[in-house]
Amino acid sequence: MTVASDERGVARPGRAAPLPPDERRRAILDAVRPLVLARGASVTTKELAQAAGVAEGTLFRVFADKTTLVRDVVHAAIDPASAVPELDAIDRASWLEHRLTRVFEIGFEQITATIRWVGVLHELARDDVGVSRTRAETGRAWIESQEAGEEAVRAALARVLEPDADRFARPLADVVELLDVLIVGASMQAVNAARRGRAPTQPPVAQLVDTFLHGVLAPTPTRSS
Known part of the structure; x- marks a missing residue:
């Protein structure tokens, strides 16, 4: 069982310790990436929050707005x-x-x-x-x-x-x-x-690999002496 602490430092059983801000941001970006690719700019904040497994308010504590979140997902991708x-x-x-x-x-x-x-x-x-x-x-x-x-x-x-x-x-x-x-x-x-x-x-x-390695010229026949 995981143990976390509240704002006063009191241990609370049953909940994992919160991620550091940078890790939380990366986790959200990774979690919502498939959804953003499928839905594009029409994705809703509710859908994003569900995909990330967080409340909508949590999203906006990490990202300024939906546009910023979607843009950052694209930039990371x-x-x-x-x-x-x-x-x-x-x-x-x-x-x-x-x-x-x-x-x-x-x-x-x-x-x-x-x-x-x-x-x-x-x-x-x-x-x-x-x-x-x-x-x-x-x-x-x-x-x-x-x-x-x-x-x-x-x-x-x-x-x-x-x-x-x-x-x-x-x-x-x-x-x-x-x-x-x-x-x-x-x-x-x-x-x-x-x-x-x-x-x-x-x-x-296979053709591209062959062309890259050997070029487009046919082998030059060797003259017999």
């Missing part, structure tokens, strides 16, 4: 660094082709989810005139967070590729940048096709 644990879980001892296949899969999943989350931000902008002001106030911090997240992803990609660094024709940092360009480019090709109502035209992952 589209943080590039959220992909780092999955990248770090890739077995470094596996074949390079296998590692790259997993990198492409993780990258595509991340970008697809990010596009959905950005749609929620657009809903907020339509529904709440205060979003523009809030965005201006928090824009710089958000940009800095994104840049830090992107740097963390590049570092994770370098760790994935590092066992084969001596096989690359370019420095590892250049290889990481080229890999990032290919992942984003292939993802956006599929996104643009969907926007036009066409079937996605994203090349198969």
Whole structure:
């Protein structure tokens, strides 16, 4: 049985000790994330409180209002660094082709989810005139967070590729940048096709891995002496 204390420090059985403010904030963001993705900006504070397992008043002791909560959920969800644990879980001892296949899969999943989350931000902008002001106030911090997240992803990609660094024709940092360009480019090709109502035209992952490693030129026949 857990024991907590009241405001006077008196022990009260049956209730866990309250979380520190930062942990409570993260717990709420994690708990409501699926709901926000499903309902978008139309989600109600009652639904958010139920998903978080707290009273509505508790939400507003942590977040200024519903718009702030939803916006913070989106910002946490589209943080590039959220992909780092999955990248770090890739077995470094596996074949390079296998590692790259997993990198492409993780990258595509991340970008697809990010596009959905950005749609929620657009809903907020339509529904709440205060979003523009809030965005201006928090824009710089958000940009800095994104840049830090992107740097963390590049570092994770370098760790994935590092066992084969001596096989690359370019420095590892250049290889990481080229890999990032290919992942984003292939993802956006599929996104643009969907926007036009066409079937996605994203090349198969195996083809992308092969092209990344070996280029698009056919092997040059060797001349017999």
